Amino acid sequence: MITIENLGIQFGTGQSAIRALKDVNLHVGEGESYGLVGESGSGKSTILRAMVGINAHWTGRIEVDGEELSHKRTVASRKHMQMVFQDPYGSLHPRRTINDTLKEPLIIHKLDNHDDRIVSILEEVGLGPDYRFRYPHQLSGGQRQRVAIARALILEPRVILLDEPTSALDVSVQAEILNLLSALRKAHGLTYIMVSHDLAVVGHLCSKIAVMNRGEIIEEISEEQLRSGDVSHDYTRQLWTASQGYDRAALQSFKEFA
């Protein structure tokens, strides 16, 4: 479904140039959920931004659903690949009702039956029709992120790119949103790429995970490796230990205390 070959991006020139991506290669099968983890600045979001055309000066090859992407995306080509951002408040217009927010992509992409589509998508993301004419500030963080997911889903895309979709939320709400994303993927046969700096969050949703460091994928790990911790790269092991994190640390300190 998604194939990326030798993807490279440089920001700036000369001495101040940053090679944000260096020959990134990855493949995501149809209906799969693929995670990108790594510390801040490792290049995770840059991959998603190149795919949706926000970063347009990439080199290499990106193929989605059998179509090779050009550097400039057309409206039609954007419909099938939607992105959900980290900050649901920042990504929703404060003076637009939820109805207006959900209607906008339908108008841009010339889809009909606006009312039916809006009511049904709100229900799918767990928000009843009462929310339809509210403004973002009248919703909780989790509810706002549900609206952002509805906005992506209303165009019936095949691919959704998730850029830290839960990191602005409380831990209990994070799990709800991850469960919702997982259910939607199964119900609609969606393909996901999800970025996070947290291996535990990505592990909740993804069956394959690429670990990034300084613009490169240094290791790709499977669900089984994630469970067992059988990883080869030291950096991946550090991330894995941190994700097992606090139970073990707590146990260790308990032993020391005893």
Ligand SMILES: Nc1ncnc2c1ncn2[C@@H]1O[C@H](COP(=O)(O)OP(=O)(O)OP(=O)(O)O)[C@@H](O)[C@H]1O
């Ligand atoms: N538009 C830009 N102009 C200049 N440098 C950029 C730009 N976008 C990203 N970078 C740089 O590219 C590198 C990768 O950034 P990117 O946002 O992809 O990292 P990330 O792994 O997603 O980190 P984070 O988790 O903090 O979002 C960083 O060094 C960043 O400063």
